[in-house]
Amino acid sequence: MRIFVTGTAGFIGYHLAQLLLAEGHEVQGFDGMTDYYDVALKRRRHAMLLQHQNFHATEAMLEDREALDRAMDDFAPDVVVHLAAQAGVRYSLENPRAYLDANIIGSFNVMEAARRLAVGHLLMASTSSVYGANEAMPYGETDKADTQMSFYAATKKATEAMSHAYAHLHALPTTMFRFFTVYGPWGRPDMAPSKFTQSILAGRAIDVYNHGQMWRDFTYIDDLVHGIRLLIDAVPGGVETAVAGDSLSPVAPWRVVNIGNSEKVMLEDFITAIEAATGRKASRNYLSMQPGDVPATWADASLLRALTGYTPKTTVPEGVARFVEWYRSYHGV
Ligand SMILES: NC(=O)c1ccc[n+]([C@@H]2O[C@H](COP(=O)([O-])OP(=O)(O)OC[C@H]3O[C@@H](n4cnc5c(N)ncnc54)[C@H](O)[C@@H]3O)[C@@H](O)[C@H]2O)c1
DSSP states (O other), rough: EEEEEEHHHHHHHHHHHHHHTTTTTEEEEOOOOOOOOOHHHHHHHHHTTSSSTTTEEOOTTTTTTHHHHHHHHHHSSSSSEEEEOOSSSTTHHHHHHHHHIIIIHHHHHHHHHHHHHOOSSSEEEEEEGGGOOOOOBBBOOTTOOOOOHHHHHHHHHHOOOOOOHHHHHHTOOOOEEEOOOOSSTTTTTSSHHHHHHHHHTTTTEEEGGGGGEEOOOOOOHHHHHHHHHHHHHOOOOGGGGGOOOOOSSSSSSSEEEEESOSSOHHHHHHHHHHHHHOOOOOOEEEEEOOOTSSSSSSBOOOHHHHSSSOOOOOOOHHHHHHHHHHHHHHHTT
């Protein structure tokens, strides 16, 4: 297959591209190398991908419509996986416009090009944050999700709505993923696993929000990209193709799918796993809840299983050990 992937210098895009290349697919990457976090890490990821002869990349912003159109037209993809975005809940309080530009305008440009080229399947990243203030857990794709708590989550929910309209109007088969706290080697420096590991290894205290009353459905990166890979082949069709518990639209070849571990892990247990992997004890700074954040996320991943037969299975101690091993060798600490 010819697969166009946005965000290939990013954490998830890098791992997905590696998996697709290992299977022998042609991958065209697209990334603007934004400076939201260390650009050197992004360049290292891209440099490794560029060692494959089936990988080519364009360095440009999604908002640069001409550059995006040219890259997509020249490549003529069968499938588009759109992962590039301004991510992060906390930074969306500081710089909401970056989210509007990348996630709304940028995603619109990707959808427009995908429609024009009549690609076979468009897959785009949303987030568990769209479940917002929902209290019923685990979160299911058919639950109402109308109470976003951060502007980041709001832009992702808007992308889900925009893509549904495009799928309906243009018969464009579309899958939206809702990812749950992804971690692993080559992970993002702005996320808790990296920040905790960095501080613990440096002997500094870690900031633990909501006084430790936090739960996350931590998803190991290899499991996540395996789920994405299988969903590429699960092209949404008409209502007659719906499976049990499906979120398939009654009026469009469109569905939303959670990719999570289906396990609610207390932040303290995640920290304990980092302590075990580093062999150091963490000293904790207990703080109140951060605005925009939610105390818990937990995925019902039964739709992913019904569509693909797959369930993520890496446990937190296993995944954290692999992450810490990578972190130490990458940073030489
Ligand atoms: N990592 C997680 O836990 C998580 C959870 C839920 C959802 N997501 C979503 O998954 C996707 C991938 O996340 P990630 O963790 O790999 O993030 P990431 O920040 O590592 O990767 C995103 C990439 O997109 C690029 N990018 C950002 N804005 C751009 C723009 N306007 N034009 C071109 N390129 C741009 C960045 O340079 C970066 O390399 C995102 O859509 C994110 O919102 C991630």
